Amino acid sequence: MLYFSPDYCLVFLPLTLILFFVTRQNLGNAAAKLTLIAGSLIFYGLWNLSSIPVLLASIVVNLCIVDTLFRYQKHRRAALITGLLFNVSLLAFFKYANFAIENLNLLGLDIAPLELFLPLGISFFTFQKIALLVDVYKQRVPRPTTLNFALFVTFFPQLIAGPIVHHAEMMPQFDDPARRSFNISNFNTGIVLFCIGFIKKLLIADGMGIYANFGFSQTTIGPFDAWCTALSYTFQLYFDFSGFIDMGMGSAMMFNITLPQNFLSPYKSANIQEFWRRWHITLGRFLRDYIYIPLGGGHRRVYLNLMATFVIGGIWHGAAWTFVIWGLLHGTALCVHRAFQKARFRLPGPLGIILTFWFVVVGWVFFRATTVTEAWMVLKAMHDPHVWKSVLADPHAFIGSRRVLDAKWIPFAALCAVICFAFPNTSEIMSRYRPAYWHIPALGVGTAAAVIFAVYVNAPPPFLYFNF
Known part of the structure; x- marks a missing residue:
């Protein structure tokens, strides 16, 4: 279902809005959230029903990881690493397995490609859940309820192609009493x-x-x-x-x-730094906060970290060498820009x-x-x-x-x-x-x-x- 399709504009969106606010007024906020989750899954499933089990399985596993992070203090680091590995592996399997096979076959191997489909929006909701796990680990957000976590991941206006939203900036809005009634403005x-x-x-x-x-x-x-x-x-x-x-x-x-x-x-x-503060702002924010900064290393490794961050950003967009080169180009440009800044050249x-x-x-x-x-x-x-x-x-x-x-x-x-x-x-x-x-x-x-x-x-x- 596309945003500009008649099904979305004339049926799905109006009907979901009506059900959401009517449910909220008559049955409460929790029921309204559940209604919105159901509507979001319908929106997502109309693209490819096979994608729904992947999305739901990812939600369940990440909920278990979040529960472990709060429940077992001694195992928090292991739980975080497990969660990160799960999310990265899920993305890598669906998006990059055949790319890896294709390149291995260039070495003389004869590996048959896998019959895989790419779950829509997997790149976006994977980064979103990684950010939440890290934020929970660093105690930046309170423990999310099952309902809030599911709505955070599935909310249809941002599910398929972002923005990459933080739990703390979206979910409190659903519980704000001032936002519970239909607002004509x-x-x-x-x-x-x-x-x-x-x-x-x-x-x-x-x-x-x-x-x-x-x-x-x-x-x-x-x-x-x-x-x-x-x-x-x-x-x-x-x-x-x-x-x-x-x-x-x-x-x-x-x-x-x-x-x-x-x-x-x-x-x-x-300049290229300003470009990344204006283009796909939430992706740039994620790359900075959850990849570039954690790489650490101080000033001596800053150029290597920039290159690594944007190669990852390039690969995130697609499983092809063209995206790797695109990431290398932007990483190089940011390194050059930083060198110019240090030399006070503008x-x-x-x-x-x-x-x-x-x-x-x-x-x-x-x-x-x-x-x-x-x-x-x-x-x-x-x-x-x-x-x-x-x-x-x-x-x-x-x-x-x-x-x-x-x-x-x-x-x-x-x-x-x-x-x-x-x-x-x-x-x-x-x-x-x-x-x-x-x-x-x-x-x-x-x-x-x-x-x-x-x-x-x-x-x-x-x-x-x-x-x-």
């Missing part, structure tokens, strides 16, 4: 957020995706087409991911739940933004390509001086050979660039928004019409981060 704000995300995804991201998909499907590519392809994916991923975040945050807001900010105009960043703001954006575009080529060879083909066409020398020598031949770049792409890409670099982000827009009752029916009818039109006419693809 929050509902209004949620609809507006949802509509902003809807526009980003279906009107911009999917449009740019057509160019990106076509470009990456080519066996040969020219310099103009290579830049068109790379920039198309750069904008597609930006609007697809931020659109998903807006729709998820909007859905949660209708339940009076505020999810943590996860996306703040990252392409405006003047690029002027506009130049820093341009160089950071160029680097991010290069990184996204590896992120999107299916093979290293495919990524190198695109990057070589983008930067090879011999290719550009040929362009200058005979521009008409290269312009005439364009297959991806067309007259429509240029104004479309220009619009995307203006939105990314000049417009306020969703958080800034919503800080100025003042709900009005008349917005609700107008937005509701408009959203319903747009959903039906988009789905049945254009058949939009799922969100890109569902792949990770």
Whole structure:
């Protein structure tokens, strides 16, 4: 079930909202939580029923680990290590087993690949549970109840593609008396957020995706087409991911739940460190707090720790060498940035933004390509001086050979660039928004019409981060 599907917008979300608040008013908060857990499992199961046993088994095992952490003080460290190994092993089995087999076969072995499916959202809810186990071990959070733990993991607006939420920042909201009644202002704000995300995804991201998909499907590519392809994916991923975040945050807001900010105009960043403070903020927070800092070692090992952290971040996104290279690139860039900081060297703001954006575009080529060879083909066409020398020598031949770049792409890409670099982000827009009752029916009818039109006419693809 997709956020922009008629089933979600016109049936699942309204029905779940009604059941949640009616149950809360008549049967109490615990019954309302149970209703929301059931609804979240239905939402998750509609993707793939086989994923539900994996999710439930993970919840049960992690609950046992949490219970051990509180009950047996002498065995807390062993319990934490067991919990971490279980979660990492579960993720590794489903996501990386066949990748490992594929690489072992390159050494001359003949191991048959396993017939596995990838449970949707396993990368996100695995990191979320790891964070909770560590927080419980360090006594940062009180002992969660079974009901709260299950809702923390399954809450559908953040289950499939984040944000990676901390127990302490979400679950107290469900027990806050001020949030127990239906709030027309929050509902209004949620609809507006949802509509902003809807526009980003279906009107911009999917449009740019057509160019990106076509470009990456080519066996040969020219310099103009290579830049068109790379920039198309750069904008597609930006609007697809931020659109998903807006729709998820909007859905949660209708339940009076505020999810943590996860996306703040990252392409405006003047350096790579700032980029990671703006892009997928909760992932960056997790990598910093639960991998980079625990690696320790002081200043002598800081560069090695940065590299290790972002290689892990790259592998977390996908089981392919392209993601490893993407992680290495970002780890290297952060090391260079840190060395510049120590030398008190700082690029002027506009130049820093341009160089950071160029680097991010290069990184996204590896992120999107299916093979290293495919990524190198695109990057070589983008930067090879011999290719550009040929362009200058005979521009008409290269312009005439364009297959991806067309007259429509240029104004479309220009619009995307203006939105990314000049417009306020969703958080800034919503800080100025003042709900009005008349917005609700107008937005509701408009959203319903747009959903039906988009789905049945254009058949939009799922969100890109569902792949990770």
